[in-house]
Amino acid sequence: MIERLREDHARAEFEQFVVRCTGQLLRTGYLVVWDLAEAEDLVQETLFRVARRWARVRKMDHPLAYARRVLVNLALESSERRGRQRRELSADSVDDPIDEASGRAFGRIDARSELEGALAKLPPRQRAVLVLRYFVDLPEAEVASILGCSLGTVKSTASRGLARLEQSMTSTAPEHAETLSTPRSACR
Amino acid sequence: MTQQLEAELRELLARRAADVPAHASDRLSRIDYRPRTGRIKKPVALGAFAGSGGAAAAVVALVGLGTGASNAFAGWTPTPTVGSAAQTLAAEAACKARLEHSVIPFDGASTQAVLTDTRGPFTFVIFAGHDSNNSCISGPSFTSISGSAGSDASSAPVGKVVLTSLHYTIRDGSAYTLIEGHTGSGVSSTTLVRADGTRVKASSANGWFSAWWPGSMEPAAAELTTAQGTSTQRILTHGRVLCGSGPCTSEVSASSGRVSGMRGASATVSGSSETSSP
Numbered sequence: 001m002i003e004r005l006r007e008d009h010a011r012a013e014f015e016q017f018v019v020r021c022t023g024q025l026l027r028t029g030y031l032v033v034w035d036l037a038e039a040e041d042l043v044q045e046t047l048f049r050v051a052r053r054w055a056r057v058r059k060m061d062h063p064l065a066y067a068r069r070v071l072v073n074l075a076l077e078s079s080e081r082r083g084r085q086r087r088e089l090s091a092d093s094v095d096d097p098i099d100e101a102s103g104r105a106f107g108r109i110d111a112r113s114e115l116e117g118a119l120a121k122l123p124p125r126q127r128a129v130l131v132l133r134y135f136v137d138l139p140e141a142e143v144a145s146i147l148g149c150s151l152g153t154v155k156s157t158a159s160r161g162l163a164r165l166e167q168s169m170t171s172t173a174p175e176h177a178e179t180l181s182t183p184r185s186a187c188r
Numbered sequence: 189m190t191q192q193l194e195a196e197l198r199e200l201l202a203r204r205a206a207d208v209p210a211h212a213s214d215r216l217s218r219i220d221y222r223p224r225t226g227r228i229k230k231p232v233a234l235g236a237f238a239g240s241g242g243a244a245a246a247v248v249a250l251v252g253l254g255t256g257a258s259n260a261f262a263g264w265t266p267t268p269t270v271g272s273a274a275q276t277l278a279a280e281a282a283c284k285a286r287l288e289h290s291v292i293p294f295d296g297a298s299t300q301a302v303l304t305d306t307r308g309p310f311t312f313v314i315f316a317g318h319d320s321n322n323s324c325i326s327g328p329s330f331t332s333i334s335g336s337a338g339s340d341a342s343s344a345p346v347g348k349v350v351l352t353s354l355h356y357t358i359r360d361g362s363a364y365t366l367i368e369g370h371t372g373s374g375v376s377s378t379t380l381v382r383a384d385g386t387r388v389k390a391s392s393a394n395g396w397f398s399a400w401w402p403g404s405m406e407p408a409a410a411e412l413t414t415a416q417g418t419s420t421q422r423i424l425t426h427g428r429v430l431c432g433s434g435p436c437t438s439e440v441s442a443s444s445g446r447v448s449g450m451r452g453a454s455a456t457v458s459g460s461s462e463t464s465s466p
Contacts, residue, residue, distance in 0.1 A: 023213040027205040036212065043216055115200055134194060135201040166193050 031131040046071040079124035118168030126161035261402040263308030271306030279311030283324030295319035305391035344372035366400040377413035
């Protein structure tokens, strides 16, 4: 009987967690993978995994931090997998972030769109670091913990990401995505 | 400049995050995450006989969609229907076309349809080839393809069935569960009994059986009809780690997003699947 009550309580806690945190997870996932449908899939899988380990996760100080770690790492694994798939697809069947031809034809693309386009073209790990730092507002040490890398790696990754964004704001030449050729960082 | 850039970045991220529609989050919040199923890499033998023909004569409840069911599955039936030749041919053609243009392993040269399951407007097809096994659901609201490399040479013992795949996926918040397996000789009919006792009759052909249903309810047992009568095999999936001995990561559904323009597409590394609107 007591066991049953405990189970019911844990279930209720998990349901409250889902209601409370799904939105945050979805927004974070969306910014990391830059695609809502994919983010929905990832959040769904994240919550399945959290549910499977809820007995342990519920005792943590910050269950959301655990879920966020699962989500971000799933997103990065997914991006790497998608990178491999892209190689097998023709270039015109993937990604349509910026119509460079029309950009040239109509002159200046406004800076905000340019920044957004540049952010979309960042390697997923760089974007993940920036999202965790500047959207979720996590300290660098926590970002390092989520990504399984050193504090120094987080700092340098963020610095490189910002530099690329800055370059996109000042350069008139269109940039090209380097997702496929970017070597995997030291983060796991 | 860096501070200004950081401020603009914060603003941009916040603005883009605000684009996430509330209904997307609500839909995810409503999913029941507790039933945990996944794709089984290796064939899983079903449990020991747990019933008899007499037990099967009890009240049988076929699963219904209910009023809250998603329109995505409107027309689905718990018992296979007889599809027209045109429906079957159109589904097979559509499935093959999708498979040929996907990243999913598909051996088009040797592949043949070995089982077709029709439920109202939905046609489910299992394709078997020398180097791949694929399945596909084609319906008015969605098309889903999946597959894995290699041939499936497994078989089921006489009078029993073996489960080869239990696939659970969600399309725009609408879950459906798909089960495939082999039937041993002597099995003339297979009915899946779900966790709540409702039943879904499987289609059988060429040593295969298959059934699918809307929702995430796990199958609990298979009722088998043989010349000796009806028997029941339990399906042991609850609590099982379905990812096998390897890391679950490799089996996680991961959306392909824009790949090939298929919004909501998903793919797995081994045992891949994709879903998209037609």
